[in-house]
Amino acid sequence: MSTAQTSMAPDRHHRTADPHSHSAELRAAAAALPHTGLGRRRFLTATGAAAALAFAVNLPAAGTASAAELDARRIAEDPFTLGVASGDPHPTSVLIWTRLAPRPYEPGGGLPRGRVEVRWELARDERFRRIVRRGTLTAHPEFAHSVRADVRGLASGRVYYYRFRVGGWTSPTGRTRTAPATGARNTSLTLAAVSCQAYHHGYFTAHRHLAAEDVDVVFHLGDYLYEYAVDATGGARNYTDRRLPDHYNHETATLEDYRLRYALYKSDPDLRAAHAAHPFVVTWDDHETENNYAGEIPENDVPPEEFLIRRAAAYRAYWENQPLRPPQRPTGPDMTLYRRLRFGRLAQFDILDTRQYRDDQAYGDGWRTPGPESEDPARTMTGAAQERWLTDGWRASHATWNVVPQQVTFARRRNVPTDVYKLSMDSWDGYPASRQRVLAGAEAAGVDNLMVLTGDVHVSYAFDLKKDFEDPASRTVGTEIVTTSISSGKDGTDRPANWDNQTRANPHMKHYNGRRGYALVTLTEQEARADFRTVAAVTTPGAPLATAASFVTEAGNPGLTPV
Structure with missing residues (x-):
């Protein structure tokens, strides 16, 4: 991640090591991997090698049921402290999720190592009173006692309610909805875009307000959690009535670290309220694993095997703690997160992963003067396979709006209005050839209404996307909506301090604000607002909500107009 002005950590290879890190443990796990002549990706994803990696980081194979069954009637404390969630709505199905953790700040969530039967209902x-589906799931300790049900055979475009039961305990009620039918002439859709929720930087008040909004779906665009240490008082939350356990006060590195960090975040009542109110579509950025990593390349100088083991642990915990469907389940250090959702004929959403497949950042991942390294035409942000998938999907799309939820700023963003300037090497500005291929793909596919949704930068922006960012008079080809943190x-x-420089340097930038919050986007056949x-x-908790700015762009006539 990076903010518009500074980032939360220095550039790659220059961060001071955490004295409480688990690097020794990771190095030991990496040493346990057999030595072969294969490249590390071929080794780690080859048949049998993923199992070796799983062993090294204590990740049992999927479906493992080695633990004995627990009598759910003996669970004496509420196991639903992490709430419920739903996600990735399809026209006739939705995914519902929960994780059992009576004592969420303890390793294992305070449950003995055993299988637990979980009942679910959807009404x-x-x-x-009108239950339409119900079933039973098994919560395995190997998956941190998380469960998910892909509930099928539902009516399209309908609101449903769901809950889970364990022993004598009943979860909070979640509200979700299915997508409109394929080919339906749906006339309106409202989405929310959110990102970047550092627990130690403050309260999730924006999520509480979001829970009260009337939206069809929420897109979480990354940095769901942060790997950095959280002290006993919760950092900027400055708790006086409680103290967090010491094991939060170091950077996450192992599977247990990441599981505990998700438990900390999901114990927040405002985040739980937002998940219970709306279906979420999630994609990650860097902090779900490590700041500014690029593909298989870590932020700091550590052996590649050590980082891939850490990445495997982070990806596993992400899967366990998010409402994701089975195709997204990771294998070792790999996880297919990019996917496509359709909401009738109004919108197609192509959710990208701009972190796992990218080339290393040019010139050290900070704000740098562009040059031959960053402008190399072979550089990629998405990897070739994901790029083809995106453009192929556009060619097959019949949607009015083609929306791309993704992580880092897509539009060009100069730091100063002079001939000599710097660009963020962690954003698409560090991969301009990759950006141009994407824009050319949209043009070739005849995409008339392109919208990019972005997080990462802890500010909100609204951009006109230009065919040629070097020429302010160039044709506008789409819109980018960047949500703040x-x-x-x-x-x-x-x-922010650089507001004047950035707005003058980037005439296609129509809005820039540095407060916290989220973005709402309402799509109709005529316009997007x-x-x-x-x-x-x-x-401090409980701040009121305001609307900083509003814009519209007409269907078939790209370009943002303030309201």
Whole structure:
């Protein structure tokens, strides 16, 4: 991640090592891997080698049921402390999720190592008088007692309510909805875009407000958690009535570290409320694993095998703690996260992964003067396979709006309005040839209404996407809506220190604000409207909600107009 001004950590290879890190443990796990003549990716994904990696980081194979069954009636504390969630809505199905953790801040969630039977119900009404589907799942300790049900055979475009039961305990009720039918002439869709929720930087007040919004779906665009240490008082939350366990006060590195960190985040009542209110579509950025990693290349100088073991642990914990469908289940250090969702004839969503397949950042991943390394035409942000998948999907699309939820700023973003300037090497500016191929693919596919949704930078932007960013008079080919952070960067300000430089340097930038919050986007057949919601503070709880700015762009006539 990087903010518009500074990042939360220095550039790659220059961060001071955490004295409490688990690097020795990871090195030992890496040493356990057999030595072969294969390249590391071929080795780690070859038949049998993924199992060796799983052994090295204590990841049993999928479906393992070695633990004995627990009597759910003996669970004496509420196991639903992490709430419920739903995600990736299809026209006739939706994925529902929960994780059992009576004592979420303890390793294992406070449950003995055993299998637990979990019952689920899905109904048309909040009181569950009209139950339409029910079933039973097994919560395995090997998957941190998380469960997910792919509930099928549902009516399209309908609101449903769901809950889970274990022994005598019943979870909070979740509200979800299916997507409109394929080919349906749906006339309106409202989505929310969120990102970057550093627990130690403040309260998730924006999520509480989001829970009360009338939206069809929420897109979480990355940095769901941060790997950095959280002290006993919760950092900027400055708790006086509680103390967090010491095991949070070091950087995450192992599977147990990441599981505990998700438990900390998901114990937040505002985040739980947002998940219970709306279906989420999630994609990661860097901090779900490690700041500014690029593909198989870590931030710091560590052996590649050590980083891939850490990545495997992070990806495994991400899967366990998010409402993701079975095709997204990871294998060792690999996880197919890019995927496509359709909402009738109104919108197609192509969710990208710009972290796992990218080339290493040019010139050290900070703000740098562009040059031959960054402008190499072979550089890729997405990898060749994902890029083909994206453009092929556009050619087959019949949607009015083609929306691309992804992680890092897509539009060109100069830091100063002079002939000599710098660009963020971690964003698409560090991969301009890759960006140009994507824009050319959209043009070749006849995409008239392209919208990119972005997170990462802890500020909100609205950009016109230009055919040629060097020429301000160049044709506008789409829109980018950049949501600010939920809490990362602490309270923020309406006008960051570099506001004047950036707005003057980038005439296609139509909006720039540094407060915390989220973006709402309402799509119709005629236009798209973006509302930038902000809160005044996150270092104290309960701040009110405001709308910082609103814009519209007409279907068939790209370009943002303030409302």
